[in-house]
Amino acid sequence: MQHTEGTFQAADGAEIYWQYWQPAAPPRALLLVVHGAGEHSSRYATFARYFTARGYVVGALDHPGHGKSAGQYGHIERLDGLLATLEQFRERLSADFAGLPAFLVGHSMGGLLACLHLLSHQPEYVGCVLSGAAIRVDEEPGFWQRLAIRCLSLLTPAKGIMQLDANGVSRDPAVVAAYVQDPLVNHDPMSARMVAELFRGMHRLQAEAGKITLPLLILHGEADPMTSPEGSRFLYENAGSEDKSLEIFPGLYHEIFNEPERDAVFGDILEWCDKRLV
Numbered sequence: 001m002q003h004t005e006g007t008f009q010a011a012d013g014a015e016i017y018w019q020y021w022q023p024a025a026p027p028r029a030l031l032l033v034v035h036g037a038g039e040h041s042s043r044y045a046t047f048a049r050y051f052t053a054r055g056y057v058v059g060a061l062d063h064p065g066h067g068k069s070a071g072q073y074g075h076i077e078r079l080d081g082l083l084a085t086l087e088q089f090r091e092r093l094s095a096d097f098a099g100l101p102a103f104l105v106g107h108s109m110g111g112l113l114a115c116l117h118l119l120s121h122q123p124e125y126v127g128c129v130l131s132g133a134a135i136r137v138d139e140e141p142g143f144w145q146r147l148a149i150r151c152l153s154l155l156t157p158a159k160g161i162m163q164l165d166a167n168g169v170s171r172d173p174a175v176v177a178a179y180v181q182d183p184l185v186n187h188d189p190m191s192a193r194m195v196a197e198l199f200r201g202m203h204r205l206q207a208e209a210g211k212i213t214l215p216l217l218i219l220h221g222e223a224d225p226m227t228s229p230e231g232s233r234f235l236y237e238n239a240g241s242e243d244k245s246l247e248i249f250p251g252l253y254h255e256i257f258n259e260p261e262r263d264a265v266f267g268d269i270l271e272w273c274d275k276r277l278v
């Protein structure tokens with residue numbers, strides 16, 4: 001496996017970190033991984049090792065305000081900024097691996113970003129895999145909660161208001177401990193602006209889900225306490241794709257790629273992608 005990394009400048013001049021892993025032999029396809037809120041691309045090294053061993057290039061970037069990329073941890077100004085850097089990275093991968101079939105892989109907030117990205121860029125991919133995508137919440141905020149979030153987003157946009165519970169990441173204590181001790185993971189609350197932007201993105205996707213027609217593999221842990229499996233069910237029922245599959249894994253938490261059953265999850269993804277390369 002060969003590892004390549006670098007940076008590029010976002011439209012606002014911020015330095016964005018990226019990396020990709022590639023097999024020693026000529027690759028068969030590309031997986032573009034879009035990570036979740038608060039984490040970073042290097043947490044997908046195990047995923048990359050599995051798929052490069054099976055002929056896939058795996059590429060990922062650190063979103064603005066995440067990992068090794070510039071920005072304030074736990075805060076974004078606009079979701080559109082993350083979508084713009086994702087497209088910049090996709091263009092880089094497309095140039096480095098011209099002609100290679102590409103799959104989009106989005107986890108959590110990255111699943112939401114992946115779906116929003118597809119609204120404009122479906123022709124560049126042969127399929128999309130979603131893991132614990134942030135599409136809906138178990139309880140939608142009421143009117144006064146929504147108003148409070150909007151006001152805080154305008155008046156104190158960088159103020160932290162929503163804390164993620166690390167214990168919901170995985171049932172594996174070693175994974176949780178590594179997450180908690182990782183200096184590149186944001187352990188502070190997400191900002192009011194970031195929360196407001198995520199809800200705005202969810203509402204947009206819910207309204208436009210029918211525009212997604214790409215083959216979809218939608219995966220979610222049944223016991224996920226961080227994003228709602230109902231969001232994945234919603235997307236499965238409302239996406240315009242004729243080729244779509246939904247799998248809810250009993251008992252699994254949020255990061256199904258880091259659960260004890262991850263090899264079975266990876267195997268399902270590999271089988272699904274392989275079939276769409278024929």
